Amino acid sequence: MTKEIRLNAFLMNCVGHLAPGQWTNPEDTSSDYLNAQYWVDLAKLLERGLFDTLFLGDVTGVYDVDGGSAVSALTSAAQTPMNDPFPLIPLMAHATRHLGFGVTASVAYDPPYLLARRFTTLDHLTKGRVAWNVVTSYLESGARSLGQESLLDHDERYDRADEYLDLCYRFWESSWDEAAVLRDAQAGTYADAARIHTVNHDGRYFRSHGIFQCEPSPQRTPLIFQAGGSQRGGQFAARHAECVFVGAPTREGVRRSVAQLESQLQAAGRGRDDVRIFAMFTVIVEETSALARQQHQAYLARADLAGARTLLSGWTGIDLSRYNLDDELVYVDTNAGQSALASFSKLDPSRTWTLRDALEFVALGGRGPVVVGDANEVADELQAWVNDTGLDGFNLAYIEMPRTFRNIVDYLVPELQRRGAYKRQYADGVLRQKLLSTGPYRSTVSL
Numbered sequence: 001m002t003k004e005i006r007l008n009a010f011l012m013n014c015v016g017h018l019a020p021g022q023w024t025n026p027e028d029t030s031s032d033y034l035n036a037q038y039w040v041d042l043a044k045l046l047e048r049g050l051f052d053t054l055f056l057g058d059v060t061g062v063y064d065v066d067g068g069s070a071v072s073a074l075t076s077a078a079q080t081p082m083n084d085p086f087p088l089i090p091l092m093a094h095a096t097r098h099l100g101f102g103v104t105a106s107v108a109y110d111p112p113y114l115l116a117r118r119f120t121t122l123d124h125l126t127k128g129r130v131a132w133n134v135v136t137s138y139l140e141s142g143a144r145s146l147g148q149e150s151l152l153d154h155d156e157r158y159d160r161a162d163e164y165l166d167l168c169y170r171f172w173e174s175s176w177d178e179a180a181v182l183r184d185a186q187a188g189t190y191a192d193a194a195r196i197h198t199v200n201h202d203g204r205y206f207r208s209h210g211i212f213q214c215e216p217s218p219q220r221t222p223l224i225f226q227a228g229g230s231q232r233g234g235q236f237a238a239r240h241a242e243c244v245f246v247g248a249p250t251r252e253g254v255r256r257s258v259a260q261l262e263s264q265l266q267a268a269g270r271g272r273d274d275v276r277i278f279a280m281f282t283v284i285v286e287e288t289s290a291l292a293r294q295q296h297q298a299y300l301a302r303a304d305l306a307g308a309r310t311l312l313s314g315w316t317g318i319d320l321s322r323y324n325l326d327d328e329l330v331y332v333d334t335n336a337g338q339s340a341l342a343s344f345s346k347l348d349p350s351r352t353w354t355l356r357d358a359l360e361f362v363a364l365g366g367r368g369p370v371v372v373g374d375a376n377e378v379a380d381e382l383q384a385w386v387n388d389t390g391l392d393g394f395n396l397a398y399i400e401m402p403r404t405f406r407n408i409v410d411y412l413v414p415e416l417q418r419r420g421a422y423k424r425q426y427a428d429g430v431l432r433q434k435l436l437s438t439g440p441y442r443s444t445v446s447l
């Protein structure tokens with residue numbers, strides 16, 4: 001049977017996101033990210049293409065690892081400046097009916113109570129269309145800006161995140177019983193106080209005593225996404241994630257990432273079908289193959305390798321300005337993200353990368369592969385990746401706004417539909433039901 005492919009759009013509230021240099025193209029509108037209309041138009045476009053979610057990444061802090069300062073990030077607009085993703089969601093939700101919204105939020109800085117309340121508010125306003133991409137933060141600049149000396153150690157960040165999520169689940173799932181909200185105007189009773197419970201938590205990292213402040217939202221717990229591919233990150237994903245986002249530049253790398261996660265899911269008592277797995281990917285599709293190749297060449301010519309080095313230095317925590325372009329990338333443990341360097345070194349031993357190779361790769365679409373062609377060629381490739389790796393779908397980055405997504409919606413989606421590899425309408429229900437075919441609530445909560 002033909003496997004259905006799922007698509008998300010991957011952006012940040014910034015210029016260019018994963019395509020440093022492309023903002024200089026007069027056709028590219030990504031510098032309009034400051035305008036509400038830019039986001040509303042994008043959300044409507046993606047809904048027309050039946051995308052599952054518009055997925056917003058986010059980081060706290062600026063990219064100042066490359067060359068030891070933020071100069072290169074500021075000059076090249078490498079994910080700097082970057083605005084808050086949360087306020088975009090109600091704007092876009094109001095203009096759409098089915099599109100889901102993934103929001104990246106770090107557990108490093110906000111207390112669980114406040115972040116849980118923000119997600120509940122969004123889940124109400126979107127009528128159950130919100131997902132939380134849980135990240136633990138990798139930029140030391142963010143820690144310093146938030147008054148901390150430095151980030152916690154890599155693995156301890158995940159230990160703390162485990163407790164953070166367990167506490168959030170208690171706010172969302174156990175403070176208010178199902179029948180707690182009465183809205184009985186005749187009796188003058190809004191909520192039944194006997195059905196609302198105090199959460200008492202005294203943990204290693206957090207304390208909280210009190211009832212949760214919000215009434216339950218359509219999903220209660222937002223759909224949980226996770227994207228950290230290190231060993232410890234994978235364990236965290238296996239415990240919490242309902243959707244996992246992998247980032248690797250080769251097919252073998254993606255296959256290994258999926259296989260690693262499968263065994264970690266098994267160790268955590270969960271199955272492969274309990275999660276959806278998406279790979280970071282970029283598609284350049286045009287009406288003809290020749291036009292797509294021509295566009296690709298034009299994008300390569302505009303690519304800003306200094307911006308790419310700024311991003312890769314930030315992700316890996318290594319100042320790559322100190323290395324030669326011909327140096328081979330070799331894996332070392334760092335206290336930033338570990339999977340970024342692994343994906344250009346140990347993850348796929350059949351491929352070696354010089355710094356130049358990696359920068360040229362990152363400059364168009366970050367850690368995800370780029371597929372170029374007409375709709376037929378791109379559909380062939382995406383189906384081959386899904387069949388070879390066990391993926392469920394793709395988180396698609398853009399090179400040029402709005403052209404990348406407009407062409408995907410106009411050319412690729414109809415071709416995938418023709419092949420029976422893409423939905424023709426949204427499923428009913430909240431985002432969790434649309435993506436996982438389960439009930440509206442998270443099923444694997446252990447309180």
Ligand SMILES: Cc1cc2nc3c(=O)[nH]c(=O)nc-3n(C[C@H](O)[C@H](O)[C@H](O)COP(=O)(O)O)c2cc1C
Nearest residue numbers: 057058135136227228229230233246247337338339
């Ligand atoms: C495809 C992909 C996308 C990611 N997007 C974000 C993001 O938007 N914000 C962020 O802080 N971290 C992001 N991360 C980083 C991870 O969530 C994680 O915090 C970091 O990589 C450290 O974990 P690791 O060592 O387990 O990879 C992303 C990672 C991957 C693989």
